[in-house]
Amino acid sequence: MSSVHVPVLVSELLNFINFEEGVIVDCTFGGGGHSKAILDKFPRVSVIGIDQDEDAIKRGLELKKIYNERIKLHTKNFRNIEEVLEEEGLEKVNFFMLDLGVSSDLLFDESRGFSFIKSGPLDMRMDKNINITASFVVNTYPKERLADLFYKFGEERFSRKIAKAIVDYRESKKIETTEELANIIKKCIRKRQKIHPATRVFQALRVYINDEIGALEEFLEKSLNFLSPSGRIAVISFHSLEDRVVKNFFKKKEKEGFLKIITKKPITPSKREMRVNPRSRSAKLRVGEKI
Numbered sequence: 311m312s313s314v315h316v317p318v319l320v321s322e323l324l325n326f327i328n329f330e331e332g333v334i335v336d337c338t339f340g341g342g343g344h345s346k347a348i349l350d351k352f353p354r355v356s357v358i359g360i361d362q363d364e365d366a367i368k369r370g371l372e373l374k375k376i377y378n379e380r381i382k383l384h385t386k387n388f389r390n391i392e393e394v395l396e397e398e399g400l401e402k403v404n405f406f407m408l409d410l411g412v413s414s415d416l417l418f419d420e421s422r423g424f425s426f427i428k429s430g431p432l433d434m435r436m437d438k439n440i441n442i443t444a445s446f447v448v449n450t451y452p453k454e455r456l457a458d459l460f461y462k463f464g465e466e467r468f469s470r471k472i473a474k475a476i477v478d479y480r481e482s483k484k485i486e487t488t489e490e491l492a493n494i495i496k497k498c499i500r501k502r503q504k505i506h507p508a509t510r511v512f513q514a515l516r517v518y519i520n521d522e523i524g525a526l527e528e529f530l531e532k533s534l535n536f537l538s539p540s541g542r543i544a545v546i547s548f549h550s551l552e553d554r555v556v557k558n559f560f561k562k563k564e565k566e567g568f569l570k571i572i573t574k575k576p577i578t579p580s581k582r583e584m585r586v587n588p589r590s591r592s593a594k595l596r597v598g599e600k601i
């Protein structure tokens with residue numbers, strides 16, 4: 311099956327590629343949309359695609375028929391970037407790109423348990439080998455821990471109320487599906503909101519289970535060591551937690567004299583892109599260049 315994911319900010323990202331020949335690491339390969347656009351526009355550039363979701367990499371292998379040796383794929387967490395580069399025999403690359411979060415392929419596959427629209431088992435692991443699932447968290451964590459988690463990783467205002475509702479519910483029955491969890495949350499939030507009431511809790515669980523912030527911080531800390539001079543790092547984020555991590559890292563490294571911030575303000579999608587692809591609405595692109 312081919313990817314259903316629509317990549318965001320593609321032309322904007324391509325405009326920041328500052329060389330004609332070299333290696334780009336697409337750390338969040340997903341449906342391969344950004345990788346394909348890069349390979350098509352820059353015939354002397356090769357791409358190393360990384361994704362921790364093995365299904366994404368399996369689907370991506372199709373691209374080898376088109377681009378042959380210009381594309382290499384690895385099932386890996388990008389926090390272990392040094393292992394990928396070692397396997398490829400590379401010390402430096404010209405460009406790192408990250409398009410964070412979850413792909414539409416993962417969201418629409420109900421068996422992976424990311425969606426509150428399509429019911430599935432409460433899973434939410436991008437890497438199927440992670441030993442903690444959403445089911446384990448919502449069915450075993452104490453109330454206070456759940457509330458803290460929803461607040462910290464989802465910025466959910468009703469975190470305590472939702473945590474209480476979950477704990478009350480599971481006293482009589484285990485929470486098994488994404489739909490069941492979404493309904494528990496819906497009942498506690500009566501206020502009308504622009505987003506689905508379960509959005510923030512689902513985000514929090516996903517970010518926590520996949521240690522998304524930890525992985526991003528670890529990758530960023532390592533990244534500059536592997537960039538060639540004038541090499542760039544481009545990150546597309548979708549919520550304030552991850553954007554803050556990128557912004558603060560860029561600022562710190564600029565102050566220390568290791569990085570020049572190329573995007574003084576983050577790049578956001580055009581009105582047209584937001585209309586055509588509503589998922590792009592919260593996207594922010596930041597780019598830095600190694601000094």
Ligand SMILES: C[S@@+](CC[C@H](N)C(=O)[O-])C[C@H]1O[C@@H](n2cnc3c(N)ncnc32)[C@H](O)[C@@H]1O
Pocket residue numbers: 315316317318337338339340341342343344345360361362363366386387388389409410411412413414436522525526
């Ligand atoms: C928004 S999608 C990327 C979509 C891609 N740019 C495209 O155009 O199709 C994010 C992807 O990054 C992967 N991902 C998220 N965190 C990761 C990590 N720490 N290491 C490796 N892959 C990760 C997810 O599995 C998902 O497939």
